[in-house]
Every structure is written in C-alpha cells, then in structure tokens.
Amino acid sequence: MQLISAQPSPFGRKVKVMLIETDQADAVERVDVMTTPVATDPKVAAANPVGKIPALVREDGPTLYDSRVICRYLDARANAGLYPEARIWDTLTLEATADGIMDAAVLMVYEHRVRPESLVFEGWIEAQWAKVIRSVNAVNDRWMSHLHGPFDASHIAMGCALAYLDFRLGDRDWRTRNKDLTDWFSVFEKRDSMTETAPE
Structure with missing residues (x-):
C-alpha cells in the first residue's frame, strides 16, 4: 500500500x-x-x-x-479495536470535532498561503478561529472523561489537531482557558507515535 x-x-x-x-x-x-x-x-x-x-x-x-x-x-x-462499538458514537463525534478543528485551521493557513495578499479576508480567518476555539473549549468542558478513558481513534485525532494548532498557529492561544485539555495534550504529545510523526 x-x-x-x-x-x-x-x-x-x-x-x-x-x-x-x-x-x-x-x-x-x-x-x-x-x-x-x-x-x-x-x-x-x-x-x-x-x-x-x-x-x-x-x-x-x-x-x-x-x-x-x-x-x-x-x-x-x-483488528485493533480503536473504534470500540461500546462507545462508537462518542468516539466518532470526538473524531469529527478534531477533524473540524483541523479543517478550520488549515483554511486559516491557506488564506495567507494560497490567496493573493490583496484578497486575504481577515474576517474569514477570524471566523475559522472562532470555530477552532469554540471546539477546543467544548472538548475541555465536555470530553475530558473520554480522553482520559481507554485509548481510541478520537485520541489520535484530537492529539493531531492540537499539535497542528501549535505547529501552524503558534501565535494563537488555545491553552489559557483549557487547562485540563492542555494537561492531557502535554502527556499525549510524548507518545512515540506522535514524536515519530512530528512535522519538521
């Protein structure tokens, strides 16, 4: 493959x-x-x-x-069981939330990287960030019990989403209001699978 x-x-x-x-x-x-x-x-x-x-x-x-x-x-x-049937809807919803964070963050990056500078729409960029931070806040407020539970695919997705925010949007602050998620990510980002796939 x-x-x-x-x-x-x-x-x-x-x-x-x-x-x-x-x-x-x-x-x-x-x-x-x-x-x-x-x-x-x-x-x-x-x-x-x-x-x-x-x-x-x-x-x-x-x-x-x-x-x-x-x-x-x-x-x-x-046959890894990272989409466990017993909590499949929670896993899929949290994965979708992480993917939504990544979608919005990538659009923010593209707005400056792909669009001619004279056409960059700052209102669009801020609207995407509003989606990001609203989602991050929601994960911190509602999903920490899941993230502290058995490892599944949604953990991978959320870890990659937060890592991308640090990588491409490091001047933005997602951590201040979200201590629980910050603490979780500080441990998760040290997993071998994360360190081995970190972008240069």
Missing part, C-alpha cells in the same frame, strides 16, 4: 499515527507530495478525484481517501 500525503498535513499525520499505533507502519510506503487547493499534485488527483490528502492506494481494492475512512480501514485491517 501507498500513503499519499504531505509531511505537514494534520490529516496525513492522523493516518501515520494510526499506522504506528496499530503496528502497520511497515506495510505502507509513504509518498510525500506538495499540493494545494489551487495546484493539485498529479499523484493526488489520480488517487482522489476531490484532490485532497491523504489517500491510501491499495493493491487489492480501490484507493481510500478521507482520513476518517482510512483510519477505520486500518483499524479493521489490524
């Missing part, structure tokens, strides 16, 4: 962490690309008609894309 992604992508990192946590890293060749919404790498376009990363190219079936689909596949492939 091949994982088509970009080294800084939080969604790609989520899949890479899943691979390590489920002992499947050696089964996948990593193919790093440079791609943006306005300049899609040909490898990405061939793998995913939507032009987004990551994409998992399989020899025994169609290419999978969207990090949530890939993570579910890898979990099932390894």
Whole structure:
C-alpha cells in the first residue's frame, strides 16, 4: 500500500499515527507530495478525484481517501479495536470535532498561503478561529472523561489537531482557558507515535 500525503498535513499525520499505533507502519510506503487547493499534485488527483490528502492506494481494492475512512480501514485491517462499538458514537463525534478543528485551521493557513495578499479576508480567518476555539473549549468542558478513558481513534485525532494548532498557529492561544485539555495534550504529545510523526 501507498500513503499519499504531505509531511505537514494534520490529516496525513492522523493516518501515520494510526499506522504506528496499530503496528502497520511497515506495510505502507509513504509518498510525500506538495499540493494545494489551487495546484493539485498529479499523484493526488489520480488517487482522489476531490484532490485532497491523504489517500491510501491499495493493491487489492480501490484507493481510500478521507482520513476518517482510512483510519477505520486500518483499524479493521489490524483488528485493533480503536473504534470500540461500546462507545462508537462518542468516539466518532470526538473524531469529527478534531477533524473540524483541523479543517478550520488549515483554511486559516491557506488564506495567507494560497490567496493573493490583496484578497486575504481577515474576517474569514477570524471566523475559522472562532470555530477552532469554540471546539477546543467544548472538548475541555465536555470530553475530558473520554480522553482520559481507554485509548481510541478520537485520541489520535484530537492529539493531531492540537499539535497542528501549535505547529501552524503558534501565535494563537488555545491553552489559557483549557487547562485540563492542555494537561492531557502535554502527556499525549510524548507518545512515540506522535514524536515519530512530528512535522519538521
């Protein structure tokens, strides 16, 4: 199998962490690309008609894309139990919240990186940050019991989301109001799977 992604992508990192946590890293060749919404790498376009990363190219079936689909596949492939049926809706909802944080943060980055400077819309950037901080606050207020519970896919997603905020939006402060989540992340980011996938 091949994982088509970009080294800084939080969604790609989520899949890479899943691979390590489920002992499947050696089964996948990593193919790093440079791609943006306005300049899609040909490898990405061939793998995913939507032009987004990551994409998992399989020899025994169609290419999978969207990090949530890939993570579910890898979990099932390894029979790892990181989408536990007993709390599946909580796990999926927290994963969706983390993905929403990553979506909004990536859009903030793209607004300056891809859009001509004269067309950058600061109101759009602040609206995306409002989504991020509202979601982070909600996790701190409502989801800490889940994050302190048995390890599952939502932990991976949330860890990658918070790490991306530090990586790309380090001038923004998500921690001050969110001590419990800050404390959780300070431990989680030291996992081998996180340190081994940290973007340069």
